[in-house]
Amino acid sequence: TAAAGSLLRELLAEADLTPERRGRAARAHSGLAANAAYDAPSTEVLADIIADPRLPIADRGEVRLTLGLRVAVQGGDRDGFALIEQAADELIAERPARAARALVALAMNERDGEGAAAWERMAKAAAALENEPDEEVAAAHRATRLTFQAREGDPGLWPELDRLPRDASSPELVRQTTRALFNVGDIAMETGHDQRAGRLLTESRALARQAAVSYLECYSRIALLRLDGLAGRWQGLEERFEALGTEYPDVAMARVERAMLFGRMAASRGRLAVARAEFESAARYGERESQVTTAIRAAAGLGAVELVERGAEAAAVVLGPAVAILRQAGAWARGGELLPIGVEVARGTGDEGAARHLTEEAAEALDGVDAPAAHAGLHQARGVLLEGTDPGGAIESFRRARDAWRDIGRPYEVAKSEERLARVLADRDPQTAAERLAAAEATYNTLGAASDAARCQHVRRDLGLGRMASPGRRGYGEALSPRERQVAELVGQGVSNQDIAQVLFLSPRTVEHHVASVLRKLGVGRKDVAEALAESES
Structure with missing residues (x-):
């Protein structure tokens, strides 16, 4: 062009x-x-x-x-x-x-x-x-109406999608069908219909290629990568996003979804400075964009980083405007990520009333709404709200959140619910608490979320839940031990010893010992650790 x-x-x-x-x-x-x-x-x-x-x-x-x-x-x-x-x-x-x-x-x-x-x-x-x-403009009108139904979590949406013309002779009619399939598929991912989203986005990508609508093909590919991230398919995802960004350097959606993914993965690995930079980048885009979901998701990610690094008051500064946007737009069906962190931060600032109001407001808005992720987020938020006053209610809420995330197919969210459940169960049922914490830690390790896995180990020690079942301690000789591999991966990502200590809940002296052992076993300097690890795995 x-x-x-x-x-x-x-x-x-x-x-x-x-x-x-x-x-x-x-x-x-x-x-x-x-x-x-x-x-x-x-x-x-x-x-x-x-x-x-x-x-x-x-x-x-x-x-x-x-x-x-x-x-x-x-x-x-x-x-x-x-x-x-x-x-x-x-x-x-x-x-x-x-x-x-x-x-x-x-x-x-x-x-x-x-x-x-x-x-x-x-x-x-x-x-x-x-x-x-005008048949073609009428098709655009219909595609937009379907988009609004998806935003609102309208259960009557799904049968209408089947009636969209896939093989019309008019290229514009096919383009509007493709647009409808993409929009609804993308929003279905926001609302937690991940399986449906995958089918719709795959179809929109194929139709976009057939109709030579390159921007919708690009959008569908980006959304499918995000769906892989939500499903826990993290291996190689960063490289695939980088390649897509190179292919479409001026497409804003590619940049923002890359930032969201990289921020999420960096936070899970304890690289909080990187996570902060990525979420801030996404938030700047969200300020300009016409849809509210980017602003809400970026604020949820950045608020979680602020909570860990600077406390609830700093996190509240980030989350307050996002909650206001959520309310103004009435985007409750797409607010599943924001609700739990919003309630946790409100409680952290001592504002129990605001935490309760947000939960009750979301529950009323979501009544009868077809949005599994929002309902899962609401269950998680209720669990956070009830932790200090009603342990039984918190346990039930975290179980519902876990089961809902499992049904949707998002293992990282399942693990987060398991972890919160274990904390509340610790006094009542230590054995079950230890099992739930072990399940969360195993998922984190599978995903490569080293910081989250280390936090589970720390929680286990603090709550006196004992060690995970294992065949017993053994020597690793010149091979890296599991802990040394965690340390090596963080060193390879450029994380400092001080930050590694914070991520893995270790003392600085212990980290120094592990780093020295890693460098000796790999036979490289600090800047070559990533390459040495890659070679050892090939």
Whole structure:
């Protein structure tokens, strides 16, 4: 599209070009750009085109609509909605169906209080389509309506997806079907329908490739990688995200999902400085984006890091605005990550009333809503709320959270619920508590979450639950022991001895001993540990 744009610039520079030909050429390029993956040069071409005062108003509206969609949706910058709103004004007199398309796009913005006007804009778009029926714009309207149903956790959504046209002769109808499948699949992942999400995203990727809609193919690939992360398939995931980011360097979604994943994995491994930087990067994107979920997820991750490093008061500064966004947008079906950490931080600041209110508010909002992850998060939040006052209620809540996460298929969340359950069970049933803690630790070790696994060992010692069953201590000779391997992996990731001590709940002197042993056994210096570990595993 950038090459075509250069040719278009030359064509539009011709002084004797008729308005009709000028508009037709601009619309043709706009159609090309609409389906292409986001890149800065093509976006600059569109901006240059609408700056041409000789372009007919309605044609300028067409190009401005495409530019706005690229900026707001693919570029992840809600400033693009100002362009879309202006395009609607330019289109309404001559092309009401295209104005309806702009109104449908505007309805997708749920920030700055705009979500309250979404259904009103959809109604105005439907009215415009009555004046000028258009099958393709009607398909966009339907795709957006399905997106809203998914956001709200509407149980009636699923049968409607089966009726979407997969083999229509119109490329735009197929594109809108692909968009609907992607949007619903992506939101299904947010709400905890992970198996359905996988099927929908796989289908949207295949349809996008078939219809040559490269940006939707890219989006589907990104979402499927995220789904792998949620399912605990962490091996090689960082490299796959890096490769996708190289392939699509200007696509904002690739950058933000990479940051979220890297932040999550870094936190689980005790690399809190790295996790903080990644979540802060995602949060900056969330401030610009038109959807609220990125801001909510980034705040949940960053708030957890703040809680560990700086305490509840610092975490509350991060989480307060995110909870406000959650409430304003009514995004309770997508708030499963935020609820538990929100309640924990409120309790940590001594505000039991706020913790209770958030839990009760979420429970009321989620009544009858089809959002397994939000309900699992609510169970976890209730467990946190009840830990100090009603151990029996906390135990039941953590069990429900664990079972819900297990049904969804997210082992990391299962392990976190198991760990919290073990803490509450320790006084009542030490044997079961030890079993639950061992299960959590085993999952963390499988995932490579060294810091989480070490915390389980620390909790076991603090609660007097005894050691995990093992065949007995043995010597490892010149091979790395399990603890030395944990230390070696952190050294290979560039973690300092002081931070390793914090991550693994060890004394600095013990860490120094382990590092010296690792370097001796591997026969390398500190900067070469990662390479030596990789060679030993190949």
